Amino acid sequence: MNMDNPVHKEFAEYVIRRGPALLRMARGLTADPTEAEDLLQTALAQTYLAWDRIQDRAALDGYVRRAMVNIRISWWRRRGPEVHPTADPPDLPVEDCTRRSELRDCLHRALCRLPDRQRTTLVLRYYADLSDAQIAEHLGISVGTVKSTVSRAVTRLRGDADLGQDFPIPRPRGYPTRPPDH
Missing domain, CATH: 1.10.1740 (Rna Polymerase Sigma Factor; Chain: A)
Structure with missing residues (x-):
C-alpha cells in the first residue's frame, strides 16, 4: 500500500x-x-x-x-x-481465560451455543445498540421476527445452566419487567 x-x-x-x-x-x-x-x-x-x-x-x-x-x-x-440433533450439545473447547473474567468467558460460550441468527440479533441489540427496525433492516427480516428471535435467544440464555442465577440478562426493549417476589 x-x-x-x-x-x-x-x-x-x-x-x-x-x-x-x-x-x-x-x-x-x-x-x-x-x-x-x-x-x-x-x-x-x-x-x-x-x-x-x-x-x-x-x-x-x-x-x-x-x-x-x-x-x-x-x-x-x-x-x-447448523443442526445439532442431540439434546446435549457437544463440549466446546475451553479458551485460556487468564485475561478474561469468568463471567465474560461464560457469557461468550453461552452466546456461541446460540444459532447464528439469535446470536447476531443479540449482538446487534445489546452490543451495537440498534433498534428492532435497524436490526430488521440489517438482516433483511421483519421487526416481528427480530422481536421473537431476541425473545427466544434471551429465554435460551436464561435457561443456560452455565450462566447460573447471578448473571443479569437484560430484558429486551418493550418487554415488561417482572414484579418483585414477595
Whole structure:
C-alpha cells in the first residue's frame, strides 16, 4: 500500500483507530475468533473498495458493521443451517481465560451455543445498540421476527445452566419487567 496516497493513509488510520472495536463486533457475530478475523478483513476490504464513494466519514463504522452482517448472512446461506440433533450439545473447547473474567468467558460460550441468527440479533441489540427496525433492516427480516428471535435467544440464555442465577440478562426493549417476589 502506497502511504503517499491520501486515500491509503486515511483508510490505514481508520483501521488502526477503529480496528479493535470492529474486531470485538465481529467476534460477537461469530463463534470462532479466526472466523471473526476473516469476517472483519473481508468487510474492511469491501470498505476500502468503496472508500471514495463513502461521503459521510462519521458513518464508516455503520458501513463496516453492515458489511460484516451482510457477509455473515452470505456465509450462513452458503453453509446451510447448523443442526445439532442431540439434546446435549457437544463440549466446546475451553479458551485460556487468564485475561478474561469468568463471567465474560461464560457469557461468550453461552452466546456461541446460540444459532447464528439469535446470536447476531443479540449482538446487534445489546452490543451495537440498534433498534428492532435497524436490526430488521440489517438482516433483511421483519421487526416481528427480530422481536421473537431476541425473545427466544434471551429465554435460551436464561435457561443456560452455565450462566447460573447471578448473571443479569437484560430484558429486551418493550418487554415488561417482572414484579418483585414477595
